[in-house]
Amino acid sequence: MQISLEEQFQQKIDQEIKIEPKDWMPEKYRHTLIRQISQHAHSEVVGMLPEGNWITRAPSLKRKAILLAKVQDEAGHGLYLYSAAETLGISRDEMYEQLHSGRAKYSSIFNYPTLNWADIGAIGWLVDGAAIMNQVPLCRTSFGPYARAMVRVCKEESFHQRQGFECLWVLSKGTEEQKKMCQDAINRWWWPCLMMFGPKDDESPNTMQNMQWKIKRFTNDALRQKFVDMIAEQIKLLGMKLPDPDLKWNEATAHYDYGKINWDEFWQVVQGNGPCNKERLAARKNAWDEGAWVREAATAHAEKNQIKISSMLHPNDINLGS
Amino acid sequence: MKNLICRFFYGDYGEEKNNTTNLPQEESPENQWPLWEVFIRSKQGLDHKHVGSLHAADAAMAMENARDVYTRRNEGVSIWVVESKNIHASNPDDAAALFEPANDKIYRHPSFYELPDELKHM
Numbered sequence: 001m002q003i004s005l006e007e008q009f010q011q012k013i014d015q016e017i018k019i020e021p022k023d024w025m026p027e028k029y030r031h032t033l034i035r036q037i038s039q040h041a042h043s044e045v046v047g048m049l050p051e052g053n054w055i056t057r058a059p060s061l062k063r064k065a066i067l068l069a070k071v072q073d074e075a076g077h078g079l080y081l082y083s084a085a086e087t088l089g090i091s092r093d094e095m096y097e098q099l100h101s102g103r104a105k106y107s108s109i110f111n112y113p114t115l116n117w118a119d120i121g122a123i124g125w126l127v128d129g130a131a132i133m134n135q136v137p138l139c140r141t142s143f144g145p146y147a148r149a150m151v152r153v154c155k156e157e158s159f160h161q162r163q164g165f166e167c168l169w170v171l172s173k174g175t176e177e178q179k180k181m182c183q184d185a186i187n188r189w190w191w192p193c194l195m196m197f198g199p200k201d202d203e204s205p206n207t208m209q210n211m212q213w214k215i216k217r218f219t220n221d222a223l224r225q226k227f228v229d230m231i232a233e234q235i236k237l238l239g240m241k242l243p244d245p246d247l248k249w250n251e252a253t254a255h256y257d258y259g260k261i262n263w264d265e266f267w268q269v270v271q272g273n274g275p276c277n278k279e280r281l282a283a284r285k286n287a288w289d290e291g292a293w294v295r296e297a298a299t300a301h302a303e304k305n306q307i308k309i310s311s312m313l314h315p316n317d318i319n320l321g322s
Numbered sequence: 323m324k325n326l327i328c329r330f331f332y333g334d335y336g337e338e339k340n341n342t343t344n345l346p347q348e349e350s351p352e353n354q355w356p357l358w359e360v361f362i363r364s365k366q367g368l369d370h371k372h373v374g375s376l377h378a379a380d381a382a383m384a385m386e387n388a389r390d391v392y393t394r395r396n397e398g399v400s401i402w403v404v405e406s407k408n409i410h411a412s413n414p415d416d417a418a419a420l421f422e423p424a425n426d427k428i429y430r431h432p433s434f435y436e437l438p439d440e441l442k443h444m
Contacts, residue, residue: 148374298355
């Protein structure tokens, strides 16, 4: 019996056979992936901005070298992901255009400011910790190029989280003032980090389809819960507190219960009204516009060299006239 | 056996459409740098293996970018970069014609042959 392309596609997914770029795929699968992968890439690239803020003001040469390496990694992650999205037929320039015009989104977390040095630790531990929670299952996502990019990203991301915790660990053993900085950073980053996992399952209409296509392996709420359980334990080592009076261990569910997330704030930030949305986009657009002459110069240089090389390949042609 | 080869311009993505996609067709912007595929030899004695792709104006820049993007943690001892448009790849639609004939030639595998237990060193 003849089965439809769509059914064949789903059969492959069910058998854990990866989808590669030239394979047939439903249009919605392609578009969902382009949207998700490019948003992910934009997040890596915009994510360099809040951290870049502290490179020149890192408290020691060691911390500066670590932060530089981490920010360079984020640029690399953006590049892996842009390449993966390009295999689906969208160009790099088109993706940049979508970011710069505000049509494409990036993770709302990067629209919050980094006010003191402890924020760099909190970003590593909490923001990258939440990102890893999301990213590890994506190593098994059904689209081959995305899964391969995520394997590379995850390998590099674990240093990010560890250096973040270590940064806060040192502060938590420091002076009263340093302890205060540490707690203050945790207080400001905790709730936005919980929002990183996206809307609640019952308000996330595409979740079922994306799970069936194995783009997603776990729901937003399941990943959020895993993150809360992990951090609620880890924070004990720092001797700090999460800013949630409702946080407590639930024997019955064997999970931590946590308080209500302010979804109004989440949607405000997504819609462009977060503390730093305008600043972040302006920085990206500025970097793109100011870099235009560099891109043109590199192209001109490459063309000039191309002419030189081809004339070297045919010395006889050149000598004919002389 | 015709049309078993197609050219790939964007990573693994070919110029042929297997899909009736309604994405805006690539306008190949004049100023966009070409795409390059990157291959890394992880250590002496092993093959170069495809690791991903990147944009660069020329081969020298592709090499520098490949070094920065794909070998920040001792992942390699040697890099190849190839402009993606120069890669020719088999078409997934032809996978059956190309690869299935191998399935019914089990006599090509050593396990096909039943030999006496007394036979040693074979």
